[in-house]
Amino acid sequence: MAALQTATPPSQAPRAQLIHIEVDRRLGHEWDEWNGRPLPGGGDFSAAPGLFFRYAALTVAVATAAVALLLYLIGPRLAVLWAPLSQDLWIALGVLAGLSTLYLSVLAASFYGGRNLLPERLMERGPYLQLMNYTSLVARGFGKRDWVEHAAIDVYNTLAERRGRTVGKGELLVLIPRCLSKQALDGVLEIAGRYEVPVFVATRGQLARRVIRERRPRAVVAVACERDMMTGLRDVAGKLPVLGLTMQLPNGPCRDATIDLGQMERWVQGLVAEAPARGRTRQ
Numbered sequence: 001m002a003a004l005q006t007a008t009p010p011s012q013a014p015r016a017q018l019i020h021i022e023v024d025r026r027l028g029h030e031w032d033e034w035n036g037r038p039l040p041g042g043g044d045f046s047a048a049p050g051l052f053f054r055y056a057a058l059t060v061a062v063a064t065a066a067v068a069l070l071l072y073l074i075g076p077r078l079a080v081l082w083a084p085l086s087q088d089l090w091i092a093l094g095v096l097a098g099l100s101t102l103y104l105s106v107l108a109a110s111f112y113g114g115r116n117l118l119p120e121r122l123m124e125r126g127p128y129l130q131l132m133n134y135t136s137l138v139a140r141g142f143g144k145r146d147w148v149e150h151a152a153i154d155v156y157n158t159l160a161e162r163r164g165r166t167v168g169k170g171e172l173l174v175l176i177p178r179c180l181s182k183q184a185l186d187g188v189l190e191i192a193g194r195y196e197v198p199v200f201v202a203t204r205g206q207l208a209r210r211v212i213r214e215r216r217p218r219a220v221v222a223v224a225c226e227r228d229m230m231t232g233l234r235d236v237a238g239k240l241p242v243l244g245l246t247m248q249l250p251n252g253p254c255r256d257a258t259i260d261l262g263q264m265e266r267w268v269q270g271l272v273a274e275a276p277a278r279g280r281t282r283q
């Protein structure tokens with residue numbers, strides 16, 4: 001019996017279509033929801049510090065109202081468990097709201113008054129970092145995230161810079177992201193070369209933390225967009241003095257970012273210039 005050979009020559013075998021997706025950038029996860037449209041203001045989220053203080057006050061009010069509502073709803077059940085419990089919790093909430101308002105007032109007085117009224121552990125390297133992050137969450141609900149974060153970082157930098165910290169050349173680290181434009185990158189390398197400061201490209205927050213763990217700097221000048229800077233400051237600034245330089249994103253997130261090189265040089269110069277070998281801290 002003759003068999004009909006129908007095998008397709010290898011060259012004509014059906015092949016899966018290979019679809020090439022050309023990407024001109026690798027988005028950081030902070031920008032996952034970016035819709036591809038140009039960013040508002042050409043990617044410059046500069047905002048007056050007052051914007052942060054307004055949103056921080058709103059955050060304290062929202063948090064107090066949320067806990068008050070919860071207490072109102074579960075209060076009767078708590079009273080069944082133990083009669084004074086509900087009343088005690090209301091008093092605790094009142095005290096907490098009062099302390100938060102007082103803290104915010106001291107913060108604003110420090111910022112606008114030109115003198116830090118609390119030590120850094122109670123201010124920019126302490127509860128302020130949490131306040132920044134909660135305020136950012138509330139600002140997201142109003143579509144003002146990047147501007148409020150920018151203002152919060154500006155307030156943080158002002159308070160941190162006023163400490164007048166200086167360190168030895170080998171004790172400062174400059175951390176930059178992978179998205180800088182060529183011009184910005186050249187500028188950073190030039191400044192770092194001038195002050196003999198090592199520069200690391202931190203492609204992810206995890207890597208940045210590893211570099212810090214291994215190099216053990218005594219201060220860091222970090223460059224990132226507002227979104228990345230918020231997480232970086234939250235994770236690192238409590239343990240190590242950090243100044244955070246935000247960027248402009250004229251071509252959208254994660255590509256061709258530009259920075260204020262003059263500001264970077266002032267910070268690097270201020271941190272390493274005339275520092276004695278062991279470094280010192282004023283104020």
Ligand code: SF4
Pocket residue numbers: 027028029030031177178179223224225226227228253254255257
């Ligand atoms: S720092 Fe640059 S690469 Fe990182 S998330 Fe921000 S824009 Fe993207």
